[in-house]
Amino acid sequence: MSQNPEFQSLLKQVVEQAIPFCKLIGLQVRSFTSDRPELRLAMRDDLLGNFAQGMLHGGVIASVLDSVAGVAILLKLAQTQPREDAHAQIREFGLMSTIDLRIDYLKPGKGRAFIASAEVTRLGKRVANVLMELRNEEGERIATGAAAFMLHGRA
Known part of the structure; x- marks a missing residue:
């Protein structure tokens, strides 16, 4: 499901248009890879x-690192536990919430653009763990993060 064009289109729409804060700051989906979006x-x-x-x-x-962590979890769920259709898979986004977020600020946030990426390190039945990083357009690592998300309503 993670490579399904309809699912990817819906995910892009959710991140870029439906989540008000992501829209406000201008967050854009750059990559849908389930291993490191x-x-x-x-x-x-x-x-x-x-x-x-x-x-x-x-x-x-x-906020950007928190957001990319959520996207990474959603893509990993789509890969490992696909739902019956793209809309059902997107609804998984509403069934998760951040329960712990740690950010390490490594360098001043200078740049013209920034790329956030994330890797799910554990996908349990109730909790998912993620490692994230933010780099500027020159590849300098600006910040790293670790997060835990509660997966509500998962069987």
């Missing part, structure tokens, strides 16, 4: 935390 964020003045130095706000960094 990627989201892209273009730098804008209204995303700055340190406006004097032109650095991306730490809260935006944390």
Whole structure:
């Protein structure tokens, strides 16, 4: 299901249009690979935390890493536990929530664009664990993260 074009189209629409905060900051799906999906964020003045130095706000960094973790889990579920159709698979997004999020800020968030990626390290029946990273367009690692998500309503 993770490579199903209808599912990918729905996922892109959810991330880029349906989730208000993701839409607000301009998050875009860059890659649908179930092993390491990627989201892209273009730098804008209204995303700055340190406006004097032109650095991306730490809260935006944390939000982007949280978002890519959720996408990674959804894609892993689609790969390992496919549902009957793309709409049922997308509804899995509403059945998960972040229960722990840790961010390590490694470098100032400078760049014109940022790529967030994530890898699901454990997909249990009730909890999923994910490792994430954010790099700028030059490949510099800006931040890393680890998250745990509750999977509500899974059998």
